[in-house]
Amino acid sequence: MEQRLSIVTLVVEDLPRSRAFYEQLGWSAADSVSNDQVVFFQVGSLIFALYSGAALVEEVGMARAEGFGGITMAHNPRGKNDVDAVLAAAKEAGATIVKEACDVFWGGYSGYFKDPDGYLWEIAWNPFFEILEDGTCKLPD
């Protein structure tokens, strides 16, 4: 796993309220890829996302209170084939695989592991977010 963090996602109860909070603090969401389930902000080399709690239950099959604190981290490898390799390396290092990688509805390929303290990492190949040479995970313009 390359030494980089691609996305930090906060699961939120009321997406418009949370979006308004960060916008009032001076941040600008990326309108082209945001919708009523998820809002993305480019923050330097990574993406900060606000995700509707209801949508996450569908995707991970888990609510915020059930087994994780509401923040997930994502590492996006450069190729689709790398996802399984990263998950295998994490398992080898002692992680628990929460969800084996599979093709997902939004067009990517992803799986989840929990680190030794139970923190949730998504390992995702995402054809819509470019990984630059320096490792930046970049929202489309």
Add this chain to the structure above:
Amino acid sequence: MEQRLSIVTLVVEDLPRSRAFYEQLGWSAADSVSNDQVVFFQVGSLIFALYSGAALVEEVGMARAEGFGGITMAHNPRGKNDVDAVLAAAKEAGATIVKEACDVFWGGYSGYFKDPDGYLWEIAWNPFFEILEDGTCKLPD
């Protein structure tokens, strides 16, 4: 608040175990600033930190299970004077101030707020971590 994330910190139970996990995945900790309470990794424009749970209770006066999920985010403004301004802006936007800014033992000046969903942000001026012009929060070499 500039649109950037400076540090993501995971509160961990057993720091050597967690450090070994991320190192086995291929990451390298910054030895010059890591110690037996905290371990830092440079990940692109931000810093990824593992923090001993016992140390966090002392600093924030709160354990992982009490009111937050164990992950904190930090935004490091460019100047010490900016810390109070960011906390005031967060309060104005609806955040709860958890700890007013004060000088802290490690030589910085920091305070904490909770966003509308209770996620914890530290706003910290840290004279040891440089903020580059592009917003990168950089560990010393």
